[in-house]
Amino acid sequence: MGSKNIYAYNLAMLGKQGWRLLSNPQSLIGQLYKAKYFPNCSFWEAELGESPSFSWRSILSGRPLFKAGVQWCIGDRTQVSIWNDRWIPMCPQYLIHKPPDCVFELVSDLIDAHTRQWIPEAIHTIFPPDIAKKVLSITLSRQIRRDKLCWSPEKKGCYFVKTAYWIARTKVLENVLVSTSHGNPFLELWRRLWQVGFKEWMLENALHLKKELFAKLLMIFWALWKNRNDLLWNGTKKSADALVLSSLAWLEDYTKAQLVEKSSHSKPRKTWTPATSGIQKLNVDGSFIPNTTLGGVGGVLRDGAGQFHAAFAKPIPNVASARQVELRAVEAGLNLVATLQLSTVVIETDCMDVISSIGDMQSTYVHEEGLIDNIRQVLHQRPHIFLQYAPRACNRVAHRLANLAYEDSNSYVWIVQPPDLILELLKNDCKPLG
Structure with a gap:
């Protein structure tokens, strides 16, 4: 349970170099790469080019990983495409479809330039109700600042190898299994695992796991069951990487809550106190x-x-x-x-x-x-x-x-x-x- 996929881990480590390039394009190395490899296009459209360096090859090999984890944080809204970029919280890109005869292209087209507020009528016109609510939940800054790329699996928006590894491992596993599956790359994997008695093997080995690893295993199984029910009854589902990340986040929140609850029993109950006199x-x-x-x-x-x-x-x-x-x-x-x-x-x-x-x-x-x-x-x-x-x-x-x-x-x-x-x-x- 504690072993790592070396190739996926390597991709996650290499991703740190690409992240520096994306998050700080004005740096010296960022400007050098821009001038040499993609002077007339963006990083996402850049090609390998002639006689590329080893570092550039490595950065491009991790680009699919970036696309899975990067999301735009809305600023001045002039750089973000409504249809081609990830910018809506908790909304996979495959759910975004451009309606026929739609004239809106940039996120800035959906915002009132004077009030710096969303235009609800425009949003409800091009998005279904559930996605429109997610768009309207994004609070816009009153200050003028540039749009910024963030690492969406982390709440602080910074790239971490740990979360990048989970995404990379999922991508690697999909590539390995895709030739043997029909639409779902994990279908063949699950079929073979159950044929060889995976349930019995898992239950036997779970007894020898450390307490922390066993808790993670149970949490992931619960998330899989919940995801299955959501698909069956609500028609919604999460991707594998989102499922793992959310289940581990729930476990972390639960663990913290238990620590707070235990510590609260040993301390006297606190009560509200006023501010100092005159305040x-x-x-x-x-x-x-x-x-x-x-x-x-x-x-x-x-x-x-x-x-x-x-x-x-x-x-x-x-x-x-x-x-x-x-x-x-x-x-x-x-x-x-x-x-x-x-x-x-x-x-x-x-x-x-x-x-x-x-x-x-x-x-x-x-x-x-x-x-x-x-x-x-x-x-x-x-x-x-x-x-x-x-x-x-x-x-x-x-x-x-x-x-x-x-x-x-x-x-x-x-x-x-x-x-x-x-x-x-x-x-x-x-x-x-x-």
């Missing part, structure tokens, strides 16, 4: 259910004595991930602060991933980069707004308001007088204050 605190939270595109955000503003000042609950119709809805909660909180014309405020969220992504200036977050850009811009302009982390137990009021927004699908804002559904939670938060 107000705004707690925000997001609500999102996987496999849907609907979410909700909520927030509550209180002063140094714990007294209620304002609150909001707002549904979010197009959401791509839990992290995105948590970021939208911070954005909605900043909008409330601007509306109330507050000067110094502490904003608390129970999502540490949000704190780190906003503070991480070196990474590119594929699906939320525009949203993160907008939040950073506001925080830069308002230096007396502080963003910090709070445990879930200290964020229960905002969590209830976010759930309300998700369930009710109406937007609410309360000033001075809190709604009845959070009165008990507000009282419980203030009990430790005396």
Whole structure:
């Protein structure tokens, strides 16, 4: 279980050179390759050429790997083709089909140049409803920046050999089996494995695996079963590389959650605390259910004595991930602060991933980069707004308001007088204050 396909691993290692070429085309080596091998076209259209160097041969050998993992992070939208480039989150390229007589070619054609917002009518005209929702879930940056290539299997958008290896191994296995299959390169593999008693062999050897490897094996089998049911009942399925990556990500999230739960039993329960005297605190939270595109955000503003000042609950119709809805909660909180014309405020969220992504200036977050850009811009302009982390137990009021927004699908804002559904939670938060 721990052995590697050497050829696939070599492709993943060579991919680092190609990634440097793609992510930093203005570097000296990038300009040299551009001048020699593809002066009149893009990297994706470049050919081997005459008398190519060994390094150039190696980079081109890994190009299919790049195509499987690279995705555009939308910036000024002028470089990205709607039909030929990967830019829609969690949407395989084979699902994108250009309608007859369609005049839209670039992603910039789908965006209002003045408001820098999507044009919903145009998007719903050329895409089916499920893909249109994914497009509308991409938050566009208000700042002008160039389109950027990102490594989609990693949430920070940076190339990692580990995730590249999984994609490369799948590609290598497909090439080996394609001559013996009929449409599905893995069909013959599974048929032969079951003929030689794969189930019995797997069960026998699984008992000798380390605990960590056995957990990964079970998670992948569960993902295969879920993928089979999705195909049978919903007509949707994931590719092999996406299946493995998502199942290992679920296992990592589950392991982290178990560690948090164990540590929480040994520590006293934390409660909400106000900001220092004279400073107000705004707690925000997001609500999102996987496999849907609907979410909700909520927030509550209180002063140094714990007294209620304002609150909001707002549904979010197009959401791509839990992290995105948590970021939208911070954005909605900043909008409330601007509306109330507050000067110094502490904003608390129970999502540490949000704190780190906003503070991480070196990474590119594929699906939320525009949203993160907008939040950073506001925080830069308002230096007396502080963003910090709070445990879930200290964020229960905002969590209830976010759930309300998700369930009710109406937007609410309360000033001075809190709604009845959070009165008990507000009282419980203030009990430790005396």
